[in-house]
Amino acid sequence: xxxxxxxxxxxxxxxxxxxxxxxxxxxxxxxxxxxxxxxxxxxxxxxxxxxxxxxxxxxxxxxxxxxxxxxxxxxxxxxxxxxxxxxxxxxxxxxxxxxxxxxxxxxxxxxxxxxxxxxxxxxxxxxxxxxxxxxxxxxxxxxxxxxxxxxxxxxxxxxxxxxxxxxxxxxxxxxxxxxxxxxxxxxxxxxxxxxxxxxxxxxxxxxxxxxxxxxxxxxxxxxxxxxxxxxxxxxxxxxxxxxxxxxxxxxxxxxxxxxxxxxxxxxxxxxxxxxxxxxxxxxxxxxxxxxxxxxxxxxxxxxxxxxxxxxxxxxxxxxxxxxxxxxxxxxxxxxxxxxxxxxxxxxxxxx
Amino acid sequence: xxxxxxxxxxxxxxxxxxxxxxxxxxxxxxxxxxxxxxxxxxxxxxxxxxxxxxxxxxxxxxxxxxxxxxxxxxxxxxxxxxxxxxxxxxxxxxxxxxxxxxxxxxxxxxxxxxxxxxxxxxxxxxxxxxxxxxxxxxxxxxxxxxxxxxxxxxxxxxxxxxxxxxxxxxxxxxxxxxxxxxxxxxxxxxxxxxxxxxxxxxxxxxxxxxxxxxxxxxxxxxxxxxxxxxxxxxxxxxxxxxxxxxxxxxxxxxxxxxxxxxxxxxxxxxxxxxxxxxxxxxxxxxxxxxxxxxxxxxxxxxxxxxxxxxxxxxxxxxxxxxxxxxxxxxxxxxxxxxxxxxxxxxxxxxx
DNA sequence: TTGAAAGCGCTAACAC
DNA sequence: GTGTTAGCGCTTTCAA
Numbered sequence: 001x002x003x004x005x006x007x008x009x010x011x012x013x014x015x016x017x018x019x020x021x022x023x024x025x026x027x028x029x030x031x032x033x034x035x036x037x038x039x040x041x042x043x044x045x046x047x048x049x050x051x052x053x054x055x056x057x058x059x060x061x062x063x064x065x066x067x068x069x070x071x072x073x074x075x076x077x078x079x080x081x082x083x084x085x086x087x088x089x090x091x092x093x094x095x096x097x098x099x100x101x102x103x104x105x106x107x108x109x110x111x112x113x114x115x116x117x118x119x120x121x122x123x124x125x126x127x128x129x130x131x132x133x134x135x136x137x138x139x140x141x142x143x144x145x146x147x148x149x150x151x152x153x154x155x156x157x158x159x160x161x162x163x164x165x166x167x168x169x170x171x172x173x174x175x176x177x178x179x180x181x182x183x184x185x186x187x188x189x190x191x192x193x194x195x196x197x198x199x200x201x202x203x204x205x206x207x208x209x210x211x212x213x214x215x216x217x218x219x220x221x222x223x224x225x226x227x228x229x230x231x232x233x234x235x236x237x238x239x240x241x242x243x244x245x246x247x248x249x250x251x252x253x254x255x256x257x258x259x260x261x262x263x264x265x266x267x268x269x270x271x272x273x274x275x276x277x278x279x280x281x282x283x284x285x286x287x288x289x290x291x292x293x294x295x296x297x298x299x300x301x302x303x304x305x306x307x308x309x310x311x312x313x314x315x316x317x318x319x320x321x322x323x324x325x326x327x328x329x330x331x332x333x334x335x336x337x338x339x340x341x342x343x344x345x346x347x348x349x350x351x
Numbered sequence: 352x353x354x355x356x357x358x359x360x361x362x363x364x365x366x367x368x369x370x371x372x373x374x375x376x377x378x379x380x381x382x383x384x385x386x387x388x389x390x391x392x393x394x395x396x397x398x399x400x401x402x403x404x405x406x407x408x409x410x411x412x413x414x415x416x417x418x419x420x421x422x423x424x425x426x427x428x429x430x431x432x433x434x435x436x437x438x439x440x441x442x443x444x445x446x447x448x449x450x451x452x453x454x455x456x457x458x459x460x461x462x463x464x465x466x467x468x469x470x471x472x473x474x475x476x477x478x479x480x481x482x483x484x485x486x487x488x489x490x491x492x493x494x495x496x497x498x499x500x501x502x503x504x505x506x507x508x509x510x511x512x513x514x515x516x517x518x519x520x521x522x523x524x525x526x527x528x529x530x531x532x533x534x535x536x537x538x539x540x541x542x543x544x545x546x547x548x549x550x551x552x553x554x555x556x557x558x559x560x561x562x563x564x565x566x567x568x569x570x571x572x573x574x575x576x577x578x579x580x581x582x583x584x585x586x587x588x589x590x591x592x593x594x595x596x597x598x599x600x601x602x603x604x605x606x607x608x609x610x611x612x613x614x615x616x617x618x619x620x621x622x623x624x625x626x627x628x629x630x631x632x633x634x635x636x637x638x639x640x641x642x643x644x645x646x647x648x649x650x651x652x653x654x655x656x657x658x659x660x661x662x663x664x665x666x667x668x669x670x671x672x673x674x675x676x677x678x679x680x681x682x683x684x685x686x687x688x689x690x691x692x693x694x695x696x697x698x699x700x701x702x
Numbered sequence: 703t704t705g706a707a708a709g710c711g712c713t714a715a716c717a718c
Numbered sequence: 719g720t721g722t723t724a725g726c727g728c729t730t731t732c733a734a
Contacts, residue, residue, distance in 0.1 A: 009473065009496065011711055022721045027713065037719060052494045057474035058412040059711035062726050067409060069452065069474070076438055078637065083434040087427055090455050099471060101420065101452045104441050120450060122360065123408035123420070143403050145360070231641045260641050267643045286429065287638050290582045290611050292618040362727055373705045378729065388703060410727035413710050473711095 010051035019047035030055060070313060071124040073103040073115045075132055079229065079257060080285035082130070085151070088306030089128060096314060098125075107132035107228065118144030126313035147316030149309045152199055160333040161312040165300045165340040167199055171206030172213075173342055174252050174280050174298050179214045181278055181348060183250035186211065187222040189237040189262055190229070190254025190282075203254045203282070222248055226258065234261025242269060249277055250348075256281035256288045256297055263291060263347070279347040293346030304338040312336065361402035370398035381406065421664060422475040424454040424466045426483055430580065430608060431636040433481070436502070439657030440479060447665060449476075458483035458579065469495035477664035498667030500660045503550055511684040512663040516651045516691040518550055522557030523564075524693055525603050525631050525649050530565045532629055532699060534601035537562065538573040540588040540613055541580070541605025541633075554605045554633070573599055577609065585612025593620060600628055601699075607632035607639045607648055614642060614698070630698040644697030655689040663687065 012030070016023045021044060028034040029044045030053075036044070047053075061067040072089050074082045090100045101124060105111040112134045115127065121144055130151040139160055142148075149161040178186050188207050192200040204223065211218060224240045226233040234253060238261065241247055253259035259281030266273050273279050273293050281288060281297040288295030312334060363381070367374045372395060379385040380395040381404075387395070398404075412418040423440050425433045441451045452475060456462040463485045466478065477498040490511055493499075500512040529537050539558050543551040555574065562569060575591045577584040585604060589612065592598055604610035610632030617624050624630055624644055632639060632648040639646030663685060 012713095013711080023712085024714085024722080025720060028720085031713085033713095035719065040719080054469050054472045054495070056413070056711050057471065058409050058418060059726090060713080061409040061474075062407070062413050062710090062728085063712045063714085065726075067474075077428055077434040077441070078431075078438050080429075080431065080434070083428040083431070086453070087429050087455060090428075090453055094455075099452050099454075099474070101450050102437070102441055103450075104438060104445075118405050120408065121405045123412075123450070144405070231637065235641070260638075264641045264643055286582065287611075290586070290615045292615055292643060363729095364727075374728085375706080375730080376704060379704085382729085384729095386703070391703080407727050410710090411729080413712085413726090414728045414730085416710075 009056070010053045011056070012053075015044065015047045015051055015053050018051060019043045066125050066317065067123060068097060069099045069101055069124050070126040070128065070310075071101045071103050071115070071120055073105055073112070073127065073129045075107040075130065076104050077102065080287055081256070081283040084285060085130075085302055085306060088302055089309060092307045092310040096310065098310075105132065109133035109138075113138060116142050116144065116148075118146060121146055125317050128309045128313065147313050149312045149316075151305065151309060161316070161335075162333055163305050163308045163312065163336045163338060164199075165298075165305075165338050167202035168206040168209070170282070170298045170300075170340045170342075171203035171252065171254075172210045173206075174282075174296075175207045175210035176214075177296070177342055177344065177348065178250035178252060178278055178280060179210060179216070181250060181274070183248070183278060184216055185219075185222065185246060185248045185250070186216070187241050187248030187251040188254070189224065189226060189234055189241070189251055189258050191223045191225045193225045200254055207252060229255040229257055231257050231261030231264070234258030235265045236261075238262035238265040242266075242271075247277075250274075251277060251279050253279070253281045256283040256285045256295060259295055259297070259347075260287060260291060263293075263295070274346070274348050274350070280342075284343055288345070291347075296345045296348040297343050299341050299343045301339040308336040308338060360407070361404045362407065363404075366395065366398045366402055366404050369402060370394045417476050417668065418474060419448060420450045420452055420475050421477040421479065421661075422452045422454055422466070422471055424456055424463070424478065424480045426458040426481065427455050428453065431638055432607065432634040435636060436481075436653055436657060439653055440660060443658045443661040447661065449661075456483065460484035460489075464489060467493050467495065467499075469497060472497055476668050479660045479664065498664050500663045502656065502660060512667070512686075513684055514656050514659045514663065514687045514689060515550075516649075516656075516689050518553035519557040519560070521633070521649045521651075521691045521693075522554035522603065522605075523561045524557075525633075525647075526558045526561035527565075528647070528693055528695065528699065529601035529603060529629055529631060530561060530567070532601060532625070534599070534629060535567055536570075536573065536597060536599045536601070537567070538592050538599030538602040539605070540575065540577060540585055540592070540602055540609050542574045542576045544576045551605055558603060580606040580608055582608050582612030582615070585609030586616045587612075589613035589616040593617075593622075598628075601625075602628060602630050604630070604632045607634040607636045607646060610646055610648070610698075611638060611642060614644075614646070625697070625699050625701070631693075635694055639696070642698075647696045647699040648694050649691055650694045651691045652689040659687040659689060 012023045012026050016026045026044050028036050029041055077083050093100045103115050112131055126147040128149045151163055190200055191204050221244055224237045226237055259279055263279055266277055271277055281295050284297045284299030288297050363374050363377050367377045377395050379387050380392055428434050444451045454466050463482055472495050479500045481502040503515055541551055542555050575588045577588055610630055617628055622628055632646050635648045635650035639648050
């Protein structure tokens with residue numbers, strides 16, 4: 001029984017014709033929605049197999065009003081933290097049968113804006129954005145109704161869903177840990193010149209809280225600003241710190257990559273970590289578990305973050321049909337605060 | 352002039368009604384395909400703006416037969432090499448206006464098969480797969496007609512497009528470099544028990560070629576197999592090598608992550624790199640540029656790989672319409688061999 | 703240059 | 719339990 005031409009692909013109609021039933025029946029078999037008689041089902045399934053039927057998802061999406069695809073917009077996948085998070089978001093989405101489309105913003109304002117304004121509108125049912133450059137105004141001005149969840153930056157009172165950890169508290173705890181080692185000069189790498197960089201601002205605030213609580217003076221030279229969170233930025237900032245008359249004996253980095261860049265500079269300079277300088281990071285990326293020394297870090301509950309983001313989107317998108325779009329999270333965004341913990345490793349241990 | 356209700360979104364018909372023209376005219380304006388009178392255009396554009404029109408991509412895709420979306424199926428984004436490559440593929444695709452949907456296979460055969468069999472067929476115009484577990488038979492048995500490009504594993508004589516570097520030669524060159532340091536016992540980390548692991552096999556062959564050419568004996572104990580390419584696997588393999596009566600004085604790793612795991616074990620054991628053991632990897636991931644010592648590695652031309660993959664897909668997918676699908680790369684796959692170079696860094700320099 | 707209408711493949715209301 | 723049919727929003731002949 002030779003298979004008919006496959007070509008571009010068989011449609012429901014083709015299958016129906018071959019099985020000698022109606023399109024509806026085939027659709028029922030494919031979707032398993034309605035009851036269909038065993039005999040009929042068998043006929044249909046044979047035709048389905050013979051024609052190697054595959055549903056045309058574009059058609060299904062057009063009809064259903066939903067696509068089962070969400071977009072994840074990140075600065076870039078080359079940052080391990082982003083990659084690890086992307087992996088988890090993709091996993092959480094897969095559990096709902098959703099596919100994930102990645103948009104790279106490089107942290108650039110215009111790219112983030114384009115994403116917000118519906119670059120892929122109605123191709124995606126929802127959007128998870130990790131914003132770097134856009135702020136409250138841009139979000140408020142959004143006309144695209146696609147449900148949105150923000151990661152990693154709290155936009156105060158924003159009418160938008162949001163998932164993050166308590167950055168201020170995490171930074172405070174990490175700083176307290178450094179101070180508890182007996183270090184009174186504690187530097188910080190990761191401050192930003194751009195005051196809109198919300199996450200960095202919050203972490204800086206936490207760092208300062210800890211200094212203050214310990215009665216340590218604030219010294220702006222101990223907080224050299226960075227442009228981004230790459231290893232090179234951490235390395236450069238660390239060089240600046242080492243040039244000070246009195247360099248810090250401990251440094252908190254707002255990103256593990258910054259810490260790894262800084263670590264490289266310290267070791268190259270012949271300094272011992274943690275004996276001469278203790279070092280802590282943020283993110284708990286896998287690299288830090290294998291660096292020498294291993295890296296003390298604030299470990300956000302990434303799994304929780306990913307799941308929460310997907311769940312919030314699911315709540316916006318709603319059950320069936322195209323309802324729920326109008327909401328778009330507009331009615332007062334919900335905030336989910338994922339947990340975090342300080343993971344103490346060699347870069348601060350036994351110092 | 353209050354904006355009409357936006358709700359779910361305006362369609363071409365709505366815009367046409369508002370502008371007092373036909374749907375066709377609006378479509379022409381939106382797509383810029385046909386000439387349209389300035390006056391008409393202006394009317395239409397105003398209506399477009401007022402209604403905040405966004406094309407429904409599902410409908411467009413259904414009609415055009417193409418979606419402008421490709422899938423990139425990788426073991427996982429948490430491997431830096433994959434993440435770096437994904438970034439480049441996304442960039443190359445973006446230049447063509449394509450979006451990229453990421454599928455995570457975790458290197459599992461069933462997941463890779465599902466992807467091959469059209470998990471997202473007709474939602475994506477093409478598929479780039481980095482196979483780990485599937486082999487020639489599975490590819491031959493494929494019924495899904497979606498254009499396919501394979502990364503990183505050459506499937507001999509397979510009827511499928513393929514992009515890779517010359518793995519055998521690269522491994523030979525790297526091994527020669529290690530031998531040139533005067534090391535006569537050269538180990539290798541990354542061999543696989545599974546003979547289908549093509550890339551590992553090719554690299555192992557290159558390693559052996561180099562040993563043979565240098566007149567060095569082959570010692571299977573110097574090639575402990577690994578299960579995957581994570582740091583932990585490299586660490587474990589390195590421990591095994593250190594337990595030998597006569598441990599190697601140089602080690603080639605088939606992946607930078609393996610090398611970083613191995614490095615950690617060496618340093619923890621109090622050994623110096625490269626003085627006691629020289630170490631080289633594969634992939635040139637950013638981590639290796641910031642480890643201490645920095646990592647000598649085979650650097651594949653990732654940009655070329657990414658671009659070639661996208662270009663091959665573009666060639667399959669063809670110009671317009673739904674033609675080209677039938678090809679699916681079936682008519683004798685093309686192979687693109689991207690370049691590579693050995694980047695010598697501290698982990699082997701001056702040893 | 704613009705309009706009318708067919709139809710991409712699917713789903714779901716409505717008949718039988 | 720199954721068939722008929724009307725669209726989802728878009729592109730694109732074919733006419734005017």
